[in-house]
Amino acid sequence: MSQPYSLTQPCRLSAVPRWDHETDVIVVGFGAAGASAAIEAAESGAAVTLFELASGHGGTSALSGGEIYLGGSGGTPAQRQAGFHDDTEDLYRYLMLAGGPDADEAKVRLYADHSLAHHDWLVAQGVPYKNTFLPQRMLEPETDDCLIWSGSEEAWPFAEQAKPCPRGHTPQWAGWGGGRLLMDVLAARVNALGVAVHLDSRVLALIADEANAVHGVVVRIDGREQFVRARGGVILCAGGFVMNREMVKRHAPHLLRSDDPIGGPGDTGAGIQMGISVGAAAIHMDQAFVSLPFYAPESLIKGVLVNERGQRFINEDCYHGRIGHHILQQMGDRIYLLADSATFQEPAELVRIGIAAAGDSWDEVESDLGLPEGTLSATVEVYNRHARKGEDPLFHKGAKWLTPLDQPPFVALDCRVGYAFYPHFTLGGLDTLPTGQVLTAKREPIRGLYAAGRTACGLPRWGGGYSSGLSLADATFFGRQAGRHAAGGQTDR
Numbered sequence: 001m002s003q004p005y006s007l008t009q010p011c012r013l014s015a016v017p018r019w020d021h022e023t024d025v026i027v028v029g030f031g032a033a034g035a036s037a038a039i040e041a042a043e044s045g046a047a048v049t050l051f052e053l054a055s056g057h058g059g060t061s062a063l064s065g066g067e068i069y070l071g072g073s074g075g076t077p078a079q080r081q082a083g084f085h086d087d088t089e090d091l092y093r094y095l096m097l098a099g100g101p102d103a104d105e106a107k108v109r110l111y112a113d114h115s116l117a118h119h120d121w122l123v124a125q126g127v128p129y130k131n132t133f134l135p136q137r138m139l140e141p142e143t144d145d146c147l148i149w150s151g152s153e154e155a156w157p158f159a160e161q162a163k164p165c166p167r168g169h170t171p172q173w174a175g176w177g178g179g180r181l182l183m184d185v186l187a188a189r190v191n192a193l194g195v196a197v198h199l200d201s202r203v204l205a206l207i208a209d210e211a212n213a214v215h216g217v218v219v220r221i222d223g224r225e226q227f228v229r230a231r232g233g234v235i236l237c238a239g240g241f242v243m244n245r246e247m248v249k250r251h252a253p254h255l256l257r258s259d260d261p262i263g264g265p266g267d268t269g270a271g272i273q274m275g276i277s278v279g280a281a282a283i284h285m286d287q288a289f290v291s292l293p294f295y296a297p298e299s300l301i302k303g304v305l306v307n308e309r310g311q312r313f314i315n316e317d318c319y320h321g322r323i324g325h326h327i328l329q330q331m332g333d334r335i336y337l338l339a340d341s342a343t344f345q346e347p348a349e350l351v352r353i354g355i356a357a358a359g360d361s362w363d364e365v366e367s368d369l370g371l372p373e374g375t376l377s378a379t380v381e382v383y384n385r386h387a388r389k390g391e392d393p394l395f396h397k398g399a400k401w402l403t404p405l406d407q408p409p410f411v412a413l414d415c416r417v418g419y420a421f422y423p424h425f426t427l428g429g430l431d432t433l434p435t436g437q438v439l440t441a442k443r444e445p446i447r448g449l450y451a452a453g454r455t456a457c458g459l460p461r462w463g464g465g466y467s468s469g470l471s472l473a474d475a476t477f478f479g480r481q482a483g484r485h486a487a488g489g490q491t492d493r
Helices: 032-043 059-063 077-081 088-098 105-125 179-192 245-251 253-257 270-277 298-302 320-327 362-368 375-387 470-486
Strands: 021-028 048-051 196-198 201-208 214-221 224-236 288-290 304-306 336-340 354-359 410-414 424-426 437-439 445-451
Touching: 021 032, 021 214, 021 470, 032 048, 032 059, 032 179, 032 224, 032 470, 048 201, 059 179, 088 105, 105 179, 105 470, 179 470, 201 224, 201 270, 214 445, 224 270, 224 470, 245 253, 270 445, 288 320, 298 336, 304 375, 354 362, 362 375, 362 410, 445 470
Parallel strands: 021 048, 021 224, 048 196, 224 445
Antiparallel strands: 201 214, 214 224, 288 424, 304 336, 336 410, 354 410, 437 445
């Protein structure tokens, strides 16, 4: 009877009965991070073996819009064609703000300096970009256009410290779901480079010596446990943990208020657990992307969001993921989006936002919602009074979105947590250097172990600062860094 192996306990090097295979670099996971790591390691001259739990490539990356956050160095072709100049320091400052109070300055600096070169690398792999700009606020293009506003670049407080510029780049793909095209392109490059890809392969445990240096993995293929040695390193690119609701309950229980996790079957936290098994530190495990995708239509951005006390709590022109983050900070589950006849348009069906109350005055709406007299009406009165002057002294909403809500009838849209659509995925993971090297709690590298993508905690590490495209930017760029370093190459380009 074979020995049971565990994600939470390494197989000791002294207990390995045999080596079934040896390679330079092992990559665990065939999403964007794993593919990018494998490409870079192979191009550095390493023999690479990739193990993927599923029956094909893609992971959660293939379920996404394929959007990547890119800019700096004067701008990408799409930015320049649209008339934008994106200074590297503006990109750097924005990413530092987006990273929150514990932004990883070393990673932000490296990405800001080399983001344009990363764009060119993606194009060289075969990712097509139409280089056209859509100025409207949206979730992702329904056409095959490229450049969109994908974060809080124009919103307070970000716009005060970094010149706004659109940086969301989606592949030339008609309709939603460009992540499939992105992954097909990267996977084709992986295969062209001769990477040994094993699908339907479950990595059961890391192989480590008594000092916790990593030497390989135990993997089950066709029902048989195999022991694979990595001469250079193991790169964990196995996704986040949003589909492991027990881990979510332990680390980010607020996410259980929503039944809309975004992830694939592989987002079980396996990579994070394996890293912890050899002494790795997992950081920001409470952080997540949480969205209320209430726009488009973008006219709803002119509305006002209130909590169950009838009070505003956010500038509504910021990114919908920042809004979702702050909604979950509110007491109770009742959240309403207020609109008048001039701003109201039907929200998209997928977001499950209906009308909770309507009336010819805000007093009537307040009464229908069962709010204490004078609460909601006072909030709207203060908002309208300042909006007429193009001001928002409380939350600094941009002037282009400020308009008094004074055209009856009035509505309160039902954005209850647990009822409306609140998609979410985790941002916490293994602590790493920009090279992808996994760190202990003392921030000492674990020899032979790397991580990238949502198995690691990278550029996106604070829900209040997330922007669409940051996760794929982080996964592809720092997957490349991990692949190159594990293969023994340079790490700064």
